[in-house]
Amino acid sequence: MTVSRVLRNRGDVSEPTRLKVLKVAKELGYVPNKIAGALASQRVNLVGVIIPSLSNMVFPEVMTGISEVLDDTALQPVFGVTNYKPEREEKVLYEMLSWRPSGVIIAGLEHSDASRAMLKAADIPVVEIMDTDGDPIDAVVGISHRRAGREIAHEIVQSGYKKIAFLGTKMPLDHRARKRFEGFTEVLAKAGLEVADQEFYSGGSSLSKGREMTEAILKRSPDLDFIYYSNDMIGAGGLLYCLDAGIPVPKQIGLAGFNGVELLDGLPRQLATMDACRAVVGRTAAKIIADRVSGVSEKSGEKIVLTPQLSLGQTLRR
Amino acid sequence: MTVSRVLRNRGDVSEPTRLKVLKVAKELGYVPNKIAGALASQRVNLVGVIIPSLSNMVFPEVMTGISEVLDDTALQPVFGVTNYKPEREEKVLYEMLSWRPSGVIIAGLEHSDASRAMLKAADIPVVEIMDTDGDPIDAVVGISHRRAGREIAHEIVQSGYKKIAFLGTKMPLDHRARKRFEGFTEVLAKAGLEVADQEFYSGGSSLSKGREMTEAILKRSPDLDFIYYSNDMIGAGGLLYCLDAGIPVPKQIGLAGFNGVELLDGLPRQLATMDACRAVVGRTAAKIIADRVSGVSEKSGEKIVLTPQLSLGQTLRR
């Protein structure tokens, strides 16, 4: 009926009728049923956002970027969390796609065959975010983690560090950490160096985890002169440990993290890190979806490679 | 048809037929359309979760608790973020309810009239979380922030601190911080004390914000002997500032935060804080919804008041 037209502001309704409908709707506390609407119109103003975790401060920022952009459109983000498990990702994706969203933003380029198939079959804009090293399904926005690993390694090697360790999350779960590690070891190898020691952990990252692990690795390999952490949180923990233990940073040992978590600015010493451009990634991905949905953009398969900013801080001697 | 029965495991289908359907469905890459399903069955296995922010580490943990419980059910959480703005909350809520979710979990007890009306009219289980000081719509799970403020104030007063300051988020936005502050000043008043100085900020909480603000307040009121922060993040920043500045903690000045963010364990000194039971709150709220949806529970209006655990840490002299 006309009611439908009014509620959707689809023109061609006389002002008096419009007002009358609006009034009655308000009186009745009427909330339109989007389910029926979506079914009839074959359109759903939802954008599925699938991320591995919420606990590490990096994805919340991406989500903020996404929300910022989508707030100016009719689209609404819907979030799903996979906990870095492919089978969870598959399930979350399945559930999401069964609601026929207008687009999907999903972290990473590594997905199960089934997930990729679903994404392709869905025939909607798909933006894979955070990582650009791999074979995208459709569009990608992110940084090259392999390059990030290489760059920090260059910096470390040039600064003259020799006994370099890596401390990070268990790789099979976290592809981006793995790629950074690969780029890292690659450059070390070119410089004739090997990773002197390494340690991997599972579970969340926290200051105390960083402390413990740093203590452990330094006990085992007291002659290390650099530790590269897979994220800022454990890096910061390591830094605090060293300061407490009276180990001069960066004189005796240099440290670097990853992510550029500004939450941690304000540590006794600024940790060397590399910004993953989280907010920009979120905004850009959302923009791609919004543009395609609104028909502004005809393109597909956009590949946007951002350049992470290296920030040397005060934990890397020059 | 029969297909529908197979896909939903609703009995009374012969095994051969079942397998055949399953096989064809897989070959076709068939993903059922939940929109149509929901419309026909008048049931939607979604639980709307509405929270003010993602950037402060407290809500991610709540969400994790919710997911944990809901993973064992047919229900799926859908998250919405309000940025502490009532008008955003209203919009997010409206959008959510228009999808006719099976339940809603929403942070806080303060909502606009329109939001309350929508929630009541939706006729679904509603659980308000994090706070129990107020008038609930249906069920509530959380702690009393007023009591939390009182308890820490008791502790501070008993420890003999006299010149006590408060440092926190701008109140109108954050009702829970406000209530803690109220409980706090109440106990101070009973002890014949007043808040010696106070400072409020807007925007996110970070270590550096805590540093800056602590420096500022101590410049202004050098004779302070205690600072109560509205959250652990800025409290930690304050702690780091004091240590850097050579101010003995807790000898010259005591510090306390709020939340019990374990992410921050591992600071040079453990900050006195109070746990807001975030994970438990999430799990309990999800359980209430799940039980009601499945018909296990007939109750409504459950009120679950958790007792926050005070942890004295090493920044409060005894």
Next chain:
DNA sequence: GTGAAAGCGCTAACAA
């Protein structure tokens, strides 16, 4: 155990 038919609450297309 299986199929057929009605209809969930909307939108789209068309008629008035």
Next chain:
DNA sequence: TTGTTAGCGCTTTCAC
């Protein structure tokens, strides 16, 4: 400018 009609893709009910 407004009303009418036919589905959208499922679930439900009932007949077979």
